[in-house]
Amino acid sequence: MPMGAAGVTAERQGQVLVLRLASGPSNELDAEVRAALINALSTLDCDRVVLAGSGATFSSAISLEPDRAVPSLADLCAAVETAPVPVIAALQGLVMGPGAELAVAAHARVAAPGTRIAFPEVALGLCPEGGTSLRLPRLIGASAALDLLLSGRAVNAMAAQDMGLVDSLAADPVAAAAMTPIRPVLPPRAAGETLTACAEARRLRSSAQAAAERIIACVEAAALLPPEAHRAFEEVAREDLELSPETRALRSAVLAERRVARLPPAVARLRPVAADAIALHGSAPMLAGLARRALASGMAVHWHHPSDAARQASLAALDHAEAAEVRAGRLTPGDRDAQRARLTEGSAEASAAPVQIHAGPSTPRSLRSDTGQAHLVLGGAEGELGLALAPSLRTCELAVLAEEAPREIGLAVATLRRMGLSSILVGQRPILGQRLMAAGETALAQLARLGVSQRLLAEALGDFGARVPMELPEANAPMRAMPPREIVNRWLAAIANEGFRLLDRGVARRPSDVDCLLVAGYSFPRWQGGPMHQAEERGLMVLRHDLRLWSQEHPVWAPAPLIDRLIQDGLRISDLDG
Structure with missing residues (x-):
């Protein structure tokens, strides 16, 4: 079946037809791919169909612009659901957005151990568009479905299996999907259960976002309306949200994050790699936060203090942050001890770390270093790699002069990224x-x-x-x-x-x-x-x-x-x- 140009390839394995999404690293379900899949499902001569992805992922692309092309994602999901033979989704890597909706429409799902499944449309101010607000509650229950749809969080393969979203795990999901048993068609859940879950979701919802209310309404409508009427209800909700100011704002936020993540050409060409160790010089509240993030990411931290009093203050701040993590259950005492074992003090070790972060002016006061190290300075003066952490401790400003010293800039950005900090490059000083x-x-x-x-x-x-x-x-x-x-x-x-x-x-x-x-x-x-x-x-x-x-x-x-x-x-x- 010559469908490679449409981003789909077909392979017969006995009485099994394997349809692979093959449109690049994210395997986008664009209109051409949707049409090719629907065409393949309408002319079947096999006992079952396996839907799989090529490369490291099943399908993870999410369009930031409204997609009104035909056939729609809802058309594709309906074709999968009503196919004359069982259709099994063989999942691996990221399964997100339209890819996750396609998987839910299949008659069964087999996942590789590293699979992660998410319905992140709410983060863009949107609701599902492929009928997922009807199918997902039938599959895993309304409460669990609302949790996934309203949070947009990703679940791993084991958690997905526990909740019934995945039928089985296999190192080779395509081979397993060719043999996996097909469960009977699930009947609709009791309307009362769904309505109760929707009422509870409204009560607990803290966000004022319109998308959350529309998602709840779509799940609620699935319990009250015939399938065709529900499809129209979900379609109208999606179109309304696509035109809303909230969705335009969220789309703008995503695009802004993507631009920030793009490195200047001279830096990107070097393909920078993060350091395994950082050195901290001096005492400042920001340094304790940096030490905490570096240790949590598995890095070694060397800390040189100007005085014993500064040392005690820094370690007390670090102790306080770690204790809060332990109380919250995000860090075990054993992990805390293992992280602390990677913290050393004194100047000798600090001088060898690839990334040096100074609480005051660096030496030399320059982006460049003869040792190949990147010297970052909190605040910084013009000509230095100035650093400023935002209050959220999720992002920071990194002051650079055009594309001067690309190796040092790349090393700094990659290392900060490993520490969980996105770097926003600014000019002059990080103000x-x-x-x-x-x-x-x-x-x-x-x-x-x-x-x-x-x-x-x-x-x-x-x-x-x-x-x-x-x-x-x-x-x-x-x-x-x-x-x-x-x-x-x-x-x-x-x-x-x-x-x-x-x-x-x-x-x-x-x-x-x-x-x-x-x-x-x-x-x-x-x-x-x-x-x-x-x-x-x-x-x-x-x-x-x-x-x-x-x-x-x-x-x-x-x-x-x-x-x-x-x-x-x-x-x-x-x-x-x-």
Whole structure:
């Protein structure tokens, strides 16, 4: 069957037809692949079909743009479910999104031990589109299905087997799928059980995201509607969500993360490898956090302290962090002891580590090192690899000058990534997050001085998904009513305006870097995308008009010159992302 060009290959093994997804490393289920699979399933001359992936994964691609091409994913899943012979999914590697929905539509699933299955659409503000909100509850129960669909979390093969999502485990899932027994068609679960699970999910749901409510509604509808009516219900829910501001914001957040993960060409060409050891010099709260993350990732840590008092303070901070992990059950006492065994002190060992992190100015004060080491400096001065950790301890700023010293930059980024820190590259010094947050705080403080009550400010930001980050000053004017939307717009505009200034200075490399840093590092609500995304949604002309109006009250709203230049050149904010 000549289907290789469509991303599907076919192979007969006796009375078994093996259909392999073969469209690159992620095996995307695009319209051409969907059509090829449906065509193969409509002209069968075999006893059973095995669906498998090529390479290391089954199918893990998730489109960030609406896919209205035909046949749809729902068409494919229906064709699998109603095939005249059993269809078994042979799973390995990542099985995500459409790939997971296709697997659920099969009559049985066999998984390799390293398989991970996830339905992450909720993270993009979406609900399933292939009928999974009907099939998954029938397969594993409504409560377990809602847990997977609302969290987007991945489950490993063993956990999937325990919950009934996978029928069996096998080192060679294709061979096992060719022989695995087929369970009887599962009847619908009792409607009362599903409705109870949906009510409980609504009660426990902490997120205000629309996607979560739509997912619950789709699972609920599966217990009340005939299958064809449920398919239409799920399809409408998906289309509504695809057009929602929340989904646009979440899509923007994902794209921002992807851009941040791309290294500059001169660095990427070197294919940097993470170090196995880091050295810490000095005493600072950030160093204790770095030590904790490095030890947890299996690295050796050498720590040189300037004094015994500094040493005691650093180790006390590390003890406190580890004790909290043990109490939370995320770290066993034995693992803690094993990690501590990789911590050494003194200057001799520290001098040999590939990555050196200094609490103060490094020596030499340069990106480059004759020893081939990468010297990172907390804060840093111009010409150094300056480092600043965001409060979340999930991301950091790394100051670089263009693509100077690519080997050192690559070593630093790869090592920080191993420690669980995504690096946002900035120019000059790592002050991006500090300056952005200061602009937002200045705007809120000015509103408080103008008489807007702390209650109004807290409620407005709370409804947006954020919080007032500092103590507010006393009002020096009569109390003033202000609509919540204006409060939020003034706060967002101040942050975005500072973002434009930092872009102009070369501190921020892209508008999406601003958003990524605040979402990942400073608790900006992910489903709102970020301040630059919000500015893009409102439009530059509207933003400039508002800034000019509000700048009469405080210079934090004085429009950045870059805004005027973008408007004059007919450019959008996203055009600066490249």
